[in-house]
Amino acid sequence: MGVGVVLLFMPFLGMSYGMTRQVMLSLMLALIVSGLNLNLGYAGELAMGHIAMYAAGAYTAGLISKAGVTEIWIQLLAGALVALGVGLISGIPGLRLGGWSLAMTSFFLILLVPDILSIFKESTGGRNGLTGIVPPTLFGQLMSEKQYYLLVVVVTIVWFACMRNIVVSRHGTALRVLKQSPVLASSVGISVFRMKLTAYALGSLPAGLAGVLFANLDMYISPEAFTFTVAMTVLAASVFGGSASIYGALIGAAVLQFGMNQATNFQEYGLIITGLFLLSGGVLFSGGIAGLGQNLVRKLDKLARERVGSQLVPAATAEVAPIQGARLMVESISKSFGGNQALSQVSVEAKPGAVTAIIGPNGSGKTTLLNMISGYYSTDEGSIALDTEEIHGLSSYRVARAGVSRTFQTPNIPEKLSVIEAVEAGRYATERVSILQAILRTPKFKRIRREDRLEAERVLNLVGLGEQRDSDADALPLGNRRLLEVARSLIGAPKVILLDEVASGLDEDELDVLADLVNRLRDAGLTVVIVEHNFQLVLRLADEIYVLAQGTVMAHGTPAEIERNPRVMEEYLGVINDADGSNLIGAGND
């Protein structure tokens, strides 16, 4: 903010027009970079269509200005809306695929800008550019140079304030979760496609605003300003300032804008320098390459981290409140992958207030079963229901919203989040807060944010991680990362929790915490399903055990029954049973 204030008064401190113009251009560049950062840094997708949206904003402003609408606020609004439209239309095909396909379709969009302008030559002036833009007015008054400068600064400040509010809200956390893993995102109830599209569409807004400001700066625009090279400059500024940063965009943009002007012969070396930025930034990428600048950026970003008033809940009160679990019914489901029968006619019932364990050798279909319950695979036949609600055929984020939460074999923890933020991510689907509410920080947003924090503290205490609440989540040791995942899966008030090999890699103390927690959750009424290799732990915890072998349920019963079941012993001792299940001990070659 301090920087903003200084910028506001710069023209009054006797700065030359040439200088203020550079500042304005840097701020416009920063706006576009900030839009890119939402995608690249937070959602983790390289979508470069922002130059096309920048062009859309600029031409919208130019055309309506020529049509007689010179009021700058109206132009800004119109430019942002048109850019948003371009973002939505172009985002849908690319975002369905992501990765290279998205990068390429969005690059292609830039290539199309001059062609499209040329097709509508009569109004846009085609390759010659659009002339005759009328100077802008503010509330009917012609704007002076200084006023215009102030406007650019104010628009930038407002956008960065919005951006900050989005990034530090649960939506920002959701974006980071998405970047880490789409699978994880949908497991906490985030719709992957909608979230990506939202980020892309939001990112088009500042680009559109920058376009409007640009059109009114020189009263002339041409396709020259929206080329591939400009797109590269935007990307280089993003990488330089740190893509996963709020204010890094300003620094990156300033360095590139001023660097381009100051360096002698920059015209000639410009591309090479841009390329070097990208190359070195990508190689060393952990949020930007400017060591010094980066520290500053990090401090600025830290300031933006919200301070929600909270008091540590003492461990004693970390009681588990009664939970309304749901009966999970898996009925005769089958699944084959390209002719390979992974599961056939598997039925499992998990009751509320009970621990149901699924065990079996490698490749017996345990993980496939879990993935089908979570909605990652479709069922070939059979049904999956939660109490009376059918959940098979739902996409994974809807299954999560229906009340099924889970942990992963390999803990899936997003980067750059504190422990408590990582846990809060699990509440994304519980009570909805719109992005607009997050930007405006409405009372509802604040209330829910407080609840998020309190809930997160409560579940962290449950798993014994209360003390680590402010540590970096991805830096925790493995055992703690597993417990963090359990906390995250509990915070969304699930009815059923699926724990996938949650005990592997835990030490004895952590195992005790886990076992104790599972017992308390069961007693509170939750439906707990565990997939586990550790046979002793299963015998100790489970109320009901299902043994899978070669894609079918080979046995099920209480721990005592399973322990006495000779067929299970054989399976664990690895004696092969043939189709009718008869015992083949002693049938080996002699």
Place this chain on the structure above:
Amino acid sequence: MTSGELLLEVEHLQTGYGDLKVVRDVSLTVRRGEITVLLGRNGAGKTTTLRAITGLNKTYGGEVRYLGAKLGEVPAHRRVARGMSYVQEGKRVFHELTIEQNLLLGGFSTRLKKRALLEAVSEIYEFFPILGDKRALPAASMSGGQQQMLAIGQALMAKPQLLILDEPSQGLAPSIVKEVMERVHALKAMGLGILLVEQAVQESLEISDEVSVVDMGRTILAGPASTISLDQLQDAYFGVGTAS
């Protein structure tokens, strides 16, 4: 090439994936012309042990010696060239390549010319006739048992001194298991040292010379096959408190 010579010595091996330490203390030996079987239930650390021996996973502690030399950081592809050939679990052949291409690729580490390799391929066809009949078909078109034969044939193409087999009987019908075990036994007679990981305890015990049992990443029982009873094994698998 004396039978009984020490091929592989693993001492107090520690390994895993990233910061997940799966194997904490595993020791075993394999001698030329003998079979060592490595047993243990799911998740005990058997496959991870094999991955460290063959260089796919890093060794965090302990030591792996092959023909008396420490292996240290020798990369996986060099270990194959030194005569250590590994058949991974789950019939992992190259599905998109033909059977003949799979076998040729198996001999890649020998640095022989294609012509010489084709001769070696025809020897494999003699050992596993079914592979010769289907040589031009993609590996994906074969049954599980045939793919397992191919995987073993592919590993033999490297002219190994030590053959490492990870659950060759997994997912196979009992009659095929028997056949696979017979083949493995025949290989031993040819002078190879074999390290076998198996779920089919009974069958593998019958052909093995040395047994090592792991649980929770530690060797909990080891010795000559003749001295280990099925009861002892049962205790090792299900007994309480064997973990440490």
Place this chain on the structure above:
Amino acid sequence: MTIIWSGMAIGAVYALVAIGYNIVFLSQKTFNFAQASLMMLGAFITYLGIVVLGLHWWLVGIGAAIIIGAIAALEERIAIRPVKDMHNLLVTTLGASIILQGVAQLIWGGEPYRVPFFAGDGVVEVLGGNVYPVEIALVLVVILLVVALTQFAKHSLVGIALMGMSENREAAQLRGVDVRRFAFLAFAFTGVLAGAMGLFVGPKTYAVATLGASLALKGFVVLAIGGFGSLSGTLAGGLIVGLAEALASRYIGADFANLSVFIILVVILMAKPTGLFTRRKERTV
């Protein structure tokens, strides 16, 4: 027919880019954005050799192959190998591409240079269409290249090793394949190819620094149509993109050439994301 020939020839150029993408994709499952920039440099080196230095064409071809191969090797060492996160390869190979473009602009400026074709630049009539010899040569060379590479992949030990590595890197390692070295060599080979092909590409597209961006994108469309990793698919993809562009440009207007290719790309990506000529595999979590 003139339009068809010209479309097929430009399609062949795009297919060449896609072949380069494919070789890198098969060997290390990544994507080299700078592939087209390597070809652009190949065209410049060819210009330099034939026009400026007046060397014999085959000498120029070999020289360009060596130089561009070395540049590609350097790119692999700087922009690919040190990168740990696959995601960042998007940014680094793009950076490499921009640097190459910048270097070309620094040396040769932004103007296009005409590169003569060694077998003559006179128009000939084939199947009722006017066509330059280089256009016929491009189509033939690309077809031959695809056939040769396919045979190599099937029959030579190195080719088999590459295909095996593409299917399962770890299993290939266990068969004695030094996967890092192979990936490096395959990458350098795409540079050699880009350099040698300058003899054919240069006369068609001219040597111009800004060639890279549009070639890179069109090459990607070819890949999207033909399927990632499918060599023969690049032929079909190149044909479709080249013809679409030529026909749109002739019958609707030059401004619609890129647009029509873009629409094809979007439709294909929406309908069949793995490409028209590949079998779809089941996704696993």
